[in-house]
Amino acid sequence: xxxxxxxxxxxxxxxxxxxxxxxxxxxxxxxxxxxxxxxxxxxxxxxxxxxxxxxxxxxxxxxxxxxxxxxxxxxxxxxxxxxxxxxxxxxxxxxxxxxxxxxxxxxxxxxxxxxxxxxxxxxxxxxxxxxxxxxxxxxxxxxxxxxxxxxxxxxxxxxxxxxxxxxxxxxxxxxxxxxxxxxxxxxxxxxxxxxxxxxxxxxxxxxxxxxxxxxxxxxxxxxxxxxxxxxxxxxxxxxxxxxxxxxxxxxxxxxxxxxxxxxxxxxxxxxxxxxxxxxxxxxxxxxxxxxxxxxxxxxxxxxxxxxxxxxxxxxxxxxxxxxxxxxxxxxxxxxxxxxxxxxxxxxxxxxxxxxxxxxxxxxxxxxxxxxxxxxxxxxxxxxxxxxxxxxxxxxxxxxxxxxxxxxxxxxxxxxxxxxxxxxxxxxxxxxxxxxxxxx
Amino acid sequence: xxxxxxxxxxxxxxxxxxxxxxxxxxxxxxxxxxxxxxxxxxxxxxxxxxxxxxxxxxxxxxxxxxxxxxxxxxxxxxxxxxxxxxxxxxxxxxxxxxxxxxxxxxxxxxxxxxxxxxxxxxxxxxxxxxxxxxxxxxxxxxxxxxxxxxxxxxxxxxxxxxxxxxxxxxxxxxxxxxxxxxxxxxxxxxxxxxxxxxxxxxxxxxxxxxxxxxxxxxxxxxxxxxxxxxxxxxxxxxxxxxxxxxxxxxxxxxxxxxxxxxxxxxxxxxxxxxxxxxxxxxxxxxxxxxxxxxxxxxxxxxxxxxxxxxxxxxxxxxxxxxxxxxxxxxxxxxxxxxxxxxxxxxxxxxxxxxxxxxxxxxxxxxxxxxxxxxxxxxxxxxxxxxxxxxxxxxxxxxxxxxxxxxxxxxxxxxxxxxxxxxxxxxxxxxxxxxxxxxx
Numbered sequence: 001x002x003x004x005x006x007x008x009x010x011x012x013x014x015x016x017x018x019x020x021x022x023x024x025x026x027x028x029x030x031x032x033x034x035x036x037x038x039x040x041x042x043x044x045x046x047x048x049x050x051x052x053x054x055x056x057x058x059x060x061x062x063x064x065x066x067x068x069x070x071x072x073x074x075x076x077x078x079x080x081x082x083x084x085x086x087x088x089x090x091x092x093x094x095x096x097x098x099x100x101x102x103x104x105x106x107x108x109x110x111x112x113x114x115x116x117x118x119x120x121x122x123x124x125x126x127x128x129x130x131x132x133x134x135x136x137x138x139x140x141x142x143x144x145x146x147x148x149x150x151x152x153x154x155x156x157x158x159x160x161x162x163x164x165x166x167x168x169x170x171x172x173x174x175x176x177x178x179x180x181x182x183x184x185x186x187x188x189x190x191x192x193x194x195x196x197x198x199x200x201x202x203x204x205x206x207x208x209x210x211x212x213x214x215x216x217x218x219x220x221x222x223x224x225x226x227x228x229x230x231x232x233x234x235x236x237x238x239x240x241x242x243x244x245x246x247x248x249x250x251x252x253x254x255x256x257x258x259x260x261x262x263x264x265x266x267x268x269x270x271x272x273x274x275x276x277x278x279x280x281x282x283x284x285x286x287x288x289x290x291x292x293x294x295x296x297x298x299x300x301x302x303x304x305x306x307x308x309x310x311x312x313x314x315x316x317x318x319x320x321x322x323x324x325x326x327x328x329x330x331x332x333x334x335x336x337x338x339x340x341x342x343x344x345x346x347x348x349x350x351x352x353x354x355x356x357x358x359x360x361x362x363x364x365x366x367x368x369x370x371x372x373x374x375x376x377x378x379x380x381x382x383x384x385x386x387x388x389x390x391x392x393x394x395x396x397x398x399x400x401x402x403x404x405x406x407x408x409x410x411x412x413x414x415x416x417x418x419x420x421x422x423x424x425x426x427x428x429x430x431x432x433x434x435x436x437x438x439x
Numbered sequence: 440x441x442x443x444x445x446x447x448x449x450x451x452x453x454x455x456x457x458x459x460x461x462x463x464x465x466x467x468x469x470x471x472x473x474x475x476x477x478x479x480x481x482x483x484x485x486x487x488x489x490x491x492x493x494x495x496x497x498x499x500x501x502x503x504x505x506x507x508x509x510x511x512x513x514x515x516x517x518x519x520x521x522x523x524x525x526x527x528x529x530x531x532x533x534x535x536x537x538x539x540x541x542x543x544x545x546x547x548x549x550x551x552x553x554x555x556x557x558x559x560x561x562x563x564x565x566x567x568x569x570x571x572x573x574x575x576x577x578x579x580x581x582x583x584x585x586x587x588x589x590x591x592x593x594x595x596x597x598x599x600x601x602x603x604x605x606x607x608x609x610x611x612x613x614x615x616x617x618x619x620x621x622x623x624x625x626x627x628x629x630x631x632x633x634x635x636x637x638x639x640x641x642x643x644x645x646x647x648x649x650x651x652x653x654x655x656x657x658x659x660x661x662x663x664x665x666x667x668x669x670x671x672x673x674x675x676x677x678x679x680x681x682x683x684x685x686x687x688x689x690x691x692x693x694x695x696x697x698x699x700x701x702x703x704x705x706x707x708x709x710x711x712x713x714x715x716x717x718x719x720x721x722x723x724x725x726x727x728x729x730x731x732x733x734x735x736x737x738x739x740x741x742x743x744x745x746x747x748x749x750x751x752x753x754x755x756x757x758x759x760x761x762x763x764x765x766x767x768x769x770x771x772x773x774x775x776x777x778x779x780x781x782x783x784x785x786x787x788x789x790x791x792x793x794x795x796x797x798x799x800x801x802x803x804x805x806x807x808x809x810x811x812x813x814x815x816x817x818x819x820x821x822x823x824x825x826x827x828x829x830x831x832x833x834x835x836x837x838x839x840x841x842x843x844x845x846x847x848x849x850x851x852x853x854x855x856x857x858x859x860x861x862x863x864x865x866x867x868x869x870x871x872x873x874x875x876x877x878x
Binding site for chain 2: 079080081082085108111115276280284309315318319322323325329330331333335336375377386390418422425429436
């Protein structure tokens with residue numbers, strides 16, 4: 001099965017930032033087989049089963065969302081701009097999440113990601129078996145982690161019940177081509193010491209990556225200072241977390257010493273940076289400049305639909321540019337090209353998928369996003385990276401392929417109906433909405 | 440001529456933030472004639488010529504862009520992320536702007552604004568007679584100001600030649616229903632004292648508002664400190680600017696004393712705040728919290744397509760929320776509702792149009808924007824203001840009316856073809872592109 005995508009500006013995002021203007025990409029089964037200039041097409045016989053005219057669009061590696069909560073679509077636009085929203089809205093309402101609601105929400109969230117060009121994501125929430133099933137059905141590449149937290153949750157009446165759920169989950173999803181099961185302790189301050197230790201052992205047993213919210217909250221920092229005279233990262237290091245594959249979400253408050261710990265892990269530890277959620281909640285700007293100076297791997301994430309409100313990386317790239325330039329008082333810092341790299345190859349490295357995806361290179365999996373340039377906001381284009389970071393929005397995504405399978409065409413889902421997914425979610429949300437209105 | 444827009448969530452943005460869910464708005468000729476709940480439609484005979492089904496979309500007053508440069512579309516994505524871009528790219532290339540290119544660019548910029556729900560804008564650039572003609576042709580409401588600057592420009596071989604151009608321009612465009620001619624000195628530091636004084640007199644003679652870039656640049660502040668031992672705003676006050684209708688763009692570096700001067704003008708002076716452009720160029724975050732505490736009128740602006748890259752206010756609202764919350768370390772500051780107010784009524788007050796537009800109220804001009812809620816990013820909506828600020832993007836704009844005339848329908852221009860506008864601009868850009876590639 002061969003698919004030819006032609007008349008595109010290929011932005012490979014490989015280490016040399018190789019580009020082909022008026023280019024083509026040939027997919028064979030699930031793999032990128034050829035990249036070239038369209039003039040080569042006339043001189044060669046390319047026997048593709050499907051030919052896609054990219055109409056001078058920008059073809060980039062699929063965008064990678066390194067941190068989200070696909071089950072949380074029902075929370076979107078609820079209690080924004082409210083202090084301590086986590087404890088006032090999220091924790092109470094999470095008691096009313098059901099298996100069916102998480103599945104329906106995950107289908108919807110994945111639809112939203114696909115339509116905005118996201119081809120891989122890293123998730124943590126409850127009933128994650130449903131998110132895994134939903135990912136497989138929708139055809140997206142995913143790292144899926146069951147949340148472990150030291151309190152009763154919607155999918156476990158026992159505190160830390162997520163641990164048991166997680167063990168079964170890791171067992172079940174071994175060796176799936178799209179879904180990688182991972183372990184997702186909620187945060188250093190919301191788990192007890194015993195559980196935090198067991199998680200490292202579990203990670204060793206299944207060779208499973210860990211993802212965790214780390215150094216996102218001011219009280220998290222002060223609690224650990226008071227209790228252990230350490231930062232959360234220093235504390236987690238003593239437990240062996242930095243010898244595991246470890247995806248740290250946020251790290252807004254990371255100290256110089258914390259960054260040194262992350263750097264010393266030799267890329268075992270990586271950072272999922274969520275600029276939109278972090279700044280909407282006024283938590284601050286993570287020290288990404290310093291992270292990159294220390295060769296720490298960083299990817300971009302949207303956080304959940306209640307925190308960042310959209311699951312697309314275009315809004316994250318724009319916010320990233322403006323925040324980090326202003327924060328560092330340097331307009332030349334993080335040129336657009338580097339930001340697109342963070343949203344693609346940076347994300348792939350963060351999720352441990354860089355050998356498979358993150359760039360358009362021969363032999364890599366065909367995870368591709370086509371951005372159309374016909375809409376009014378996309379002209380002129382002197383610099384395609386600038387156009388992606390500063391002009392484009394999620395609605396400019398025209399087509400998406402994952403593992404060579406076309407999942408978005410003409411800005412619509414190919415295999416699913418968005419209307420049906422929305423109707424299912426809407427009906428599953430009935431009780432949730434009743435409870436939400438009580439708050 | 441009556442148009443009925445029904446099945447919409449009306450967000451009036453009046454002083455009480457009145458809303459009608461499942462509502463309708465009736466337009467008669469160019470004016471809003473009735474606002475109500477759709478249940479009233481069954482009990483009354485509404486004899487509309489045109490009936491629009493809003494499909495549960497959000498109907499808001501047209502968005503107002505208080506500062507832009509419609510002639511600068513050719514510069515988009517050129518030299519982003521480069522230090523001192525103004526002098527390295529903008530000033531040299533501006534020598535190659537022609538009357539025809541400004542006209543074509545203005546058509547394109549206005550198309551972009553209409554398609555993103557902008558119904559009024561305030562412009563300053565060169566060959567502004569073309570921008571005025573373009574505005575009239577496209578049907579948008581505009582304050583249009585010829586730039587006056589103390590150097591030769593594309594439309595004047597003499598330094599400060601814009602002054603003469605401006606006088607003819609003010610004469611020509613008196614009493615137009617859509618276009619208000621204004622005076623646009625470039626900045627305090629780019630005009631000589633004599634010209635700055637003459638501009639106040641000219642403003643008095645024609646009762647014309649003034650708009651100017653003020654306190655955007657660090658060197659502007661230090662120059663005035665060195666030369667006059669004053670801030671630019673203190674200096675302009677001595678010349679009488681604060682007794683005129685005065686729209687100050689940026690004010691990033693405004694001091695406490697500057698804000699007091701603006702406040703003391705009793706709303707004669709208003710601020711066009713361009714958060715996207717200001718932070719993309721790492722210039723900083725203007726003290727908008729302090730402005731509003733002093734009852735200073737503030738509106739939102741995109742700045743030109745080279746500075747802010749898009750001309751839509753959705754990206755500005757999102758950036759505004761995240762930047763001002765983070766800058767003030769307060770997630771509850773500027774709830775979404777207040778930000779939508781800044782982008783509508785705040786903008787109308789800034790441009791001196793609040794008696795005509797800025798809110799959906801009976802008797803006001805029918806400048807309306809319909810935001811669809813069927814796209815994937817627009818569900819669920821617990822709070823419509825949150826959905827607009829944190830979820831929506833420019834592509835969610837479904838329909839737009841100005842003075843009761845429908846200019847956008849089904850997310851497309853009604854009276855013009857975008858493709859034709861783009862082709863014309865593209866052909867006018869030929870020489871500009873050649874010169875741009877030399878830099």
